[in-house]
Amino acid sequence: MTLAGLDRRFGTDAAVLVPAVAHSDQVRAVFGGFPAAVVALCAVVDGAPYGMVATSLAVGVSYDPPMALFSARNDSSTWPVLKKAGRIGASVLAEHQGAACRQLAAKDADRFAGLSTRATGHGPLFVEGASSWMDCEVAGELAAGDHTVITFRIHQVGHGPETPLLFHDGRFPRMRHEHIS
Ligand SMILES: Cc1cc2nc3c(=O)[nH]c(=O)nc-3n(C[C@H](O)[C@H](O)[C@H](O)COP(=O)(O)O)c2cc1C
Known part of the structure; x- marks a missing residue:
């Protein structure tokens, strides 16, 4: 800007x-x-899918071992359930998945209605068609005001051809593939 x-x-x-x-x-x-990438954090807990959206996920927190972090609202009702899975699927949503983002963040709706997902059998649930995927284990927690910072140890990664979805000023701007340097 x-x-x-x-x-x-x-x-x-x-x-x-x-x-x-x-x-x-x-x-x-x-x-x-x-500007932030939009990430779906999803897992299967006691046989049911749970998920939420986060723009606070940051990668490159550590490369060895690979780690990420995410900031969870202390008043979230979904995070305490997701956390129980131990391993959580982080899907960096693709540019065409703006509607999936809104649905996965909705308060009173079936967050998974019509959404194509892939379960791994050990907890993580991934959104099909996303830009990239990380199989994350909760490694630590740090109190941070009205949020709690969660550190993730990343066990598996996957990367597809899709351009990631961005969130900026309450909207999803399209990424321009022009390089200024
Ligand atoms: C674009 C966007 C980004 C969000 N980022 C976060 C986040 O970083 N951390 C978080 O705890 N909730 C975040 N949320 C809110 C959750 O996705 C979800 O709406 C909220 O957890 C729903 O309430 P519940 O946890 O009580 O089910 C975000 C929502 C949207 C739409």
């Missing part, structure tokens, strides 16, 4: 920093303006 773009969003001089107040418009604008 250009400085002029920031000006428009804050309606103020972009060079001025303001206190990061919880739930303030400024914090929302900065967090929402942070």
Whole structure:
């Protein structure tokens, strides 16, 4: 984003920093303006599929061993159930899976209706047609305000031809395959 773009969003001089107040418009604008990949975290627990969507998943936390992290809302009712699986499937959703994202994040809906998934037999559940996949084991937890940071040890990975789905400013912008350097 250009400085002029920031000006428009804050309606103020972009060079001025303001206190990061919880739930303030400024914090929302900065967090929402942070482009992120959309990841479905899914597992089979006691024979039933559970899943949620996360944009806080970050990879490259460690390369040896391969690790990722994810930040779970403390008021999430799905995460405590998913966690019980021990091994969780992380599917980096593909550009054409915006509707799947909304469905997997919905409060009162069958999150898996019409969704093509692949179970591995030991817990993780993967979304077919995604951009890439990681078989993750919960390795640690760290309290972080109203969230809990979860570290994942990645046991298996898979990568397909699809372009990943991005989330930015509450929308799914299409990735432009132009390189500026
Ligand atoms: C684009 C998007 C990103 C999200 N990212 C996260 C996240 O990083 N961490 C999280 O705990 N919930 C995240 N959520 C919310 C969950 O996917 C889900 O909606 C929420 O957990 C539903 O409530 P429940 O856990 O009580 O079922 C996100 C939702 C959307 C739509």
